[in-house]
Amino acid sequence: MRTKIFCLSLALGFGSAVFAQDVPKGEWFFGYNYVRVNSTTDVPAFSSNGGSSQVAINFSKYVSGVIDLGAYHNGVIAGYSVNNTIFNYLFGPRVNIRNHTRVTPYLNILFGGVYATAQATTQGQICTGTTCLPSALHLTNSQNAFAMAVGGGMDVRLGKHVSFRPIGLDYFLTRLYNPVNANDHNQNNIRYSAGLSFLFGGERAAPPPPPPPAMKTCPDGTSIPAAQECPKRNMNLSLSAARSESCPGATIAITPSGNVPDGATYEWTLNDQALSQGRTFDFGTSGRDPGAYRINLKVTAAGFNDATASTSVTVLPYRPPSGTVQVMPSEIPAGSTATVNANFTPGQCGGSMRGPVITASDGSIRGNTFDSAGIQFDPSNNSAQQKTVRITAQVADDRGPTSAEGTVVIKKGAAVQATRLPDIIFPAGSSRVNNCGKRVLLEDLKALMDRDPTGKVVFVGHVAEKEKAASLDLKRALNASAVISAGQGVCARFPASQIMVGTAGSAENGSDYQPRFCGTSATPKVGELPGQSVREADAQAKFRRVEVWWVPTGGVMPASASGSKDAVSLSVSSLGCPK
Numbered sequence: 001m002r003t004k005i006f007c008l009s010l011a012l013g014f015g016s017a018v019f020a021q022d023v024p025k026g027e028w029f030f031g032y033n034y035v036r037v038n039s040t041t042d043v044p045a046f047s048s049n050g051g052s053s054q055v056a057i058n059f060s061k062y063v064s065g066v067i068d069l070g071a072y073h074n075g076v077i078a079g080y081s082v083n084n085t086i087f088n089y090l091f092g093p094r095v096n097i098r099n100h101t102r103v104t105p106y107l108n109i110l111f112g113g114v115y116a117t118a119q120a121t122t123q124g125q126i127c128t129g130t131t132c133l134p135s136a137l138h139l140t141n142s143q144n145a146f147a148m149a150v151g152g153g154m155d156v157r158l159g160k161h162v163s164f165r166p167i168g169l170d171y172f173l174t175r176l177y178n179p180v181n182a183n184d185h186n187q188n189n190i191r192y193s194a195g196l197s198f199l200f201g202g203e204r205a206a207p208p209p210p211p212p213p214a215m216k217t218c219p220d221g222t223s224i225p226a227a228q229e230c231p232k233r234n235m236n237l238s239l240s241a242a243r244s245e246s247c248p249g250a251t252i253a254i255t256p257s258g259n260v261p262d263g264a265t266y267e268w269t270l271n272d273q274a275l276s277q278g279r280t281f282d283f284g285t286s287g288r289d290p291g292a293y294r295i296n297l298k299v300t301a302a303g304f305n306d307a308t309a310s311t312s313v314t315v316l317p318y319r320p321p322s323g324t325v326q327v328m329p330s331e332i333p334a335g336s337t338a339t340v341n342a343n344f345t346p347g348q349c350g351g352s353m354r355g356p357v358i359t360a361s362d363g364s365i366r367g368n369t370f371d372s373a374g375i376q377f378d379p380s381n382n383s384a385q386q387k388t389v390r391i392t393a394q395v396a397d398d399r400g401p402t403s404a405e406g407t408v409v410i411k412k413g414a415a416v417q418a419t420r421l422p423d424i425i426f427p428a429g430s431s432r433v434n435n436c437g438k439r440v441l442l443e444d445l446k447a448l449m450d451r452d453p454t455g456k457v458v459f460v461g462h463v464a465e466k467e468k469a470a471s472l473d474l475k476r477a478l479n480a481s482a483v484i485s486a487g488q489g490v491c492a493r494f495p496a497s498q499i500m501v502g503t504a505g506s507a508e509n510g511s512d513y514q515p516r517f518c519g520t521s522a523t524p525k526v527g528e529l530p531g532q533s534v535r536e537a538d539a540q541a542k543f544r545r546v547e548v549w550w551v552p553t554g555g556v557m558p559a560s561a562s563g564s565k566d567a568v569s570l571s572v573s574s575l576g577c578p579k
Contacts, residue, residue, distance in 0.1 A: 022160070023061050023098065024199035029054040031165060031195015035072045035086070035172060038188050043178060048072035048086060052193060056094060064094040068110050068149065083119040086174070088112065088147050104163075107152040114147035114174045148173045149191065161199045168193035219303070230303075235259050237299055237307035245314040246285050247349035252313055254281045254295055264301035270294070283313055290317035318399060319348040323356070325393045325406030327370065334377065334412040338370045342393035342404065351398030361390040363410070372410045382415035382556050416555035418458065421445055421548040422516035424480055425534045425541050429467055431475035433483055433578060434532040436518035440548060441483045442492060448550045449484070449494050456551040457484065457494065458561045460502045460509060464543035473503040474570075476546045481567040482575040491577035499572070500557070502564030506543055509560045513542040 033052045038045040052070030059065065068090040075083055090110035097105040118141050151170030155163040172189040215223045218230035237258040246252055256266070256279070268275040271294050275281065283295060296310045323344030332338050346353045358365050363372045370391060377385045387410045394403040421444055424437035433441070445457065459480045461473030469475075481501055487493035504511075517536045534541050549558045557564075 022202040023058055024161075025058060025201025027054075027056040027058070027064075027163075027197045027199055029056070029165065029195055029197040031168075031193050033070055033072060034192045036190045037074075037086075037174075038190070039178065039184055039186075043184065044078040046074055046077045046084075048074040048084070050086075051195075052088075054197075058096070061098055062096050064096060064106075065091075066094045066108055066110060067091055068112075081120065083117075085117050087115040088149075088172075088174075089115075090147060090149055092149075102157040103154055104157070105152065105154040108149070108170075110149040110170075112147055113144055114176065115142070115144050116174075116176050117142040143177055145177065145185075146173075146175045151191075153193070155197060160202075163197045163199060165193070165195055165197060232303060232305045233259070235261075235264075235299060235301070235304050235307040237297070237309040239295065239297055239309045239311040241283075241295075241311050241313055244312070245316055247316050247318075248285050248288060248290075250285050252283045252285070254283055254297075254311065254313075256280070256297055256299070256309065258307065258309075259304075260299055260307075261301050261304065264299050264304075267298040267300075269296045269298075272296070285313075285315050288315045290315050316349050318350055320350060320399065320402040321345060321347040321353050321395050321397060322402070323393065323395065323404040325358075325391055325404045327391055327406045327408040330407070331409040331411060332372060334375060334410050335373050337372065338408050340365070340368045340370055340391055340393070340406070342368070344393070344395050344402075344404070347397055347399075347402070353395050353397050355395030356393040357395075358391065358393045360392075362387065363389055365391075370408060372408075375410050377412045382417070384412065384414040386411045416552045418555055418558045419448065419550040419552070420511075420514065420558075421550060423514050423545040423547060424476075425515050425517070426476055426544045426546070427532055427534055428464070428540070428544060429469060429472075430532070431469075431472055431479050432532065433476075433479050434528050434534075436516065436528070436534075437480070437546075438483055438490070439518060440516060441480060442490065445484065445548060445550060446492055446494075449492070452552050454498070454553045455555070456498045456500060456557075457481075458500045458502070458547070458549035458551060458558060458564060460504050460511070460547040460549075460560045460564070462504050462509070462543055462545050462547075463506055464540050465506045466540075467544070471503075473505055474501070476544075477501045477503065478567070478570060478572055478575060479578050480546050480548070481570075481572045482578050485567060485572060486575070486577035489577040489579075496567040496572050499567040500561055500564040501567050501570055501572075502561050504547075504560065509547075511547050511558075511560045513545070515541065515545065 030053050031051060033050050035048045036045065037048060050070060050072035052068060055067045056064045068088065070088045072086045073084065075081065077084060090112035092108060092110035094106050094108035149170040149172050153165060153168030155165050157163045170191045172191040174187045174189060175185050176187060178184040214226040216226045217223050220233045224230065235258045237256060237260065240255055240257060242253045266277050266279055268277070268281045281295065292312050292314045294310060294312050296308065299307045321344050323342060326341045328339050328341065340358055342356045342358060344353065344356060358368065360370055363370055363375050375387060389408050389410060391406045391408060392403050394401050396402070422440050424433060424440055449455065459477040461477035463473040478501060481496065481499045482491065484492040484494045485496045485499060517534070547560055549561065551557055
């Protein structure tokens with residue numbers, strides 16, 4: 001039977017047409033109940049049959065409050081005649097799942113109590129003395145306990161005021177005292193119910209809708225009543241430009257797109273000035289000032305709403321190329337080189353960029369290398385000097401040249417001054433370098449030559465007016481040159497090409513007298529050959545001397561060396577090493 005009821009509910013639920021369902025204010029259910037009572041331990045399970053009634057108040061479309069009253073009876077338990085009756089009184093919420101069909105599933109959880117009574121009759125005997133008579137013993141028990149029902153079901157709407165419940169299934173918990181086992185007071189029962197519900201309240205059914213009017217289909221696919229005019233269609237007009245920006249001279253095609261019918265009227269404007277009425281528009285940029293230009297189009301056509309669209313085109317201004325020039329390093333010593341880096345960014349609307357061409361205000365350029373070798377400084381100025389050279393890089397486009405500049409500082413250090421050594425003093429009429437003079441040349445001067453092998457030595461010879469020997473001043477200077485260049489005996493081996501020889505005659509030549517007398521108390525006495533010593537008291541000795549100068553590499557020649565010649569050209573090697 002339960003199978004037939006379940007199949008009937010499926011047929012009613014899924015075979016019915018969808019309809020608008022009113023929500024009743026209240027529902028009153030009457031139905032049959034089957035309860036399977038199941039103890040957890042030694043009391044055998046048994047079945048009870050009965051009925052129940054439920055009153056449901058619908059607070060909303062989905063939530064209801066439910067009162068559940070039911071009674072269930074059984075007369076035999078495990079083969080024993082037991083008159084057993086259970087009454088339940090439960091209360092709680094219900095959730096209705098209304099889905100616009102005839103079928104409304106629901107879930108509920110109910111709490112309350114249960115009242116149970118049980119009566120049993122036992123046959124026995126009552127004996128008095130030796131006489132026993134048959135007798136019946138009647139046992140009765142009743143109690144109240146907690147009960148709970150958790151489950152759900154579904155109602156099938158049969159009409160506005162009646163619905164059929166093919167199934168309601170609950171887990172039915174009762175907590176009745178078990179007189180047989182004190183540890184077993186829970187009964188885990190299953191309750192099935194089926195019946196009819198009577199519905200009260202709710203909205204009245206809406207009157208049936210009037211029959212639909214005659215319809216017609218418009219060109220845009222919409223359906224409207226036949227008596228109405230079709231609405232005008234939209235053209236969905238838009239404009240697209242071949243380019244959004246351009247240099248002067250180009251022509252840009254402006255093309256409309258959209259649902260534009262044949263025979264439509266086109267009205268073009270440029271910055272609100274009327275232009276043409278063709279389907280497309282060519283925007284020429286020649287002769288126009290740089291800036292943005294607004295292009296508008298209005299299209300009209302029968303059966304369509306007027307449509308407008310706009311776009312903008314920018315005429316770009318001319319910008320020349322721009323760039324920078326960097327010289328690395330930015331400061332260099334005179335005679336050295338630096339690297340020139342010229343970086344240019346092409347301009348705008350000027351065509352292709354050509355170059356760069358690099359020039360310098362002084363010195364020379366080879367590729368991207370600056371050479372300062374040809375830069376001239378003031379030769380009369382022996383102090384430190386510097387010059388700032390301007391490096392120019394020039395590029396050009398179709399509109400003309402553009403340049404960028406950088407600078408480099410050329411520094412020339414202060415000239416190294418020549419060092420004056422003591423004068424070599426000669427006896428009257430003699431050009432032989434005595435031992436005291438050799439000490440100046442082979443000790444003091446040689447120490448300087450060893451430290452700076454590329455330096456120069458300057459000898460300037462002098463004579464007294466009373467000395468009659470020809471060219472005695474030159475001979476004295478050449479002999480001094482031979483002592484440091486002959487390279488044999490006691491003589492040093494300094495290159496003759498680095499020895500400059502000059503003469504001053506009897507003039508002081510702007511050089512003061514700086515003698516060294518080796519026989520003084522400050523200097524150990526040096527033995528001299530007869531006739532080669534010179535006394536400090538000799539007033540004419542200052543005219544019989546040779547100036548001795550050491551010029552370091554890169555140093556400035558002394559003023560007294562004016563007109564001097566190198567010792568090689570004066571054949572100093574022919575003198576050998578003077579004794």
